[in-house]
Amino acid sequence: MTFTLERQVTLFKPEGRMDLQGGNALSQQINRVVPAPQQLWVIDLGLVDFMDSSGLVSLVKGLKTARQHNCRLVLCNVTAPVRLVIELTHLDSVFEIFNTYEDALSVLENKDLPVAG
Numbered sequence: 001m002t003f004t005l006e007r008q009v010t011l012f013k014p015e016g017r018m019d020l021q022g023g024n025a026l027s028q029q030i031n032r033v034v035p036a037p038q039q040l041w042v043i044d045l046g047l048v049d050f051m052d053s054s055g056l057v058s059l060v061k062g063l064k065t066a067r068q069h070n071c072r073l074v075l076c077n078v079t080a081p082v083r084l085v086i087e088l089t090h091l092d093s094v095f096e097i098f099n100t101y102e103d104a105l106s107v108l109e110n111k112d113l114p115v116a117g
Contacts, residue, residue, distance in 0.1 A: 008040055008108065009041075009105065010033055010039060010041045011044060012030065012043045012044065012062075013043075013044045013047060014045065014048055015047040016048065017055075018048050018050065018051040018054070018056075018082070019051075019054050019055060020052075020054040022054075023055045023057060023058035024058070026043070026055075026059075026062065027058045030058075030065055031065075035065075035066070035069035035070075035071050036069075037069070037070040037071070038070065039072070040071070040104075040105075041072065041073040042075075042076055042105075043059065043062065043074070043075050044076050044077050045077055045079060046076075046077030046079065048079060048082050049079060049082075051082045051085045051086075052085075056091065060091070060094075063094070072096075073095075074095070074098060075104075076098040076100055076103065076104040077101065078097055083097075
């Protein structure tokens with residue numbers, strides 16, 4: 001898993017399976033972040049080829065943590081199998097999903113967009 005922090009953007013890049021082990025790894029990375037208000041947290045799922053309920057739980061916990069700290073969490077580069085799971089669980093209406101990382105960064109340029117909450 002890759003973790004990057006730049007200015008007001010925190011990037012998480014889980015890889016492989018988002019099952020119990022992968023979900024726990026993501027949750028640990030999220031818990032290590034020192035949140036700053038108005039920070040953008042991006043979870044890039046481009047290298048995730050499988051997600052089960054444990055992976056979904058880690059995403060939802062991450063979203064809850066971000067909201068508690070007045071941060072904004074978005075998803076990008078969601079692969080087809082992962083998108084299917086997100087859509088079947090109707091979490092696509094809960095998460096902001098962008099096609100690319102660059103698209104996700106566009107929320108920083110549009111300051112009138114509120115933090116999801």
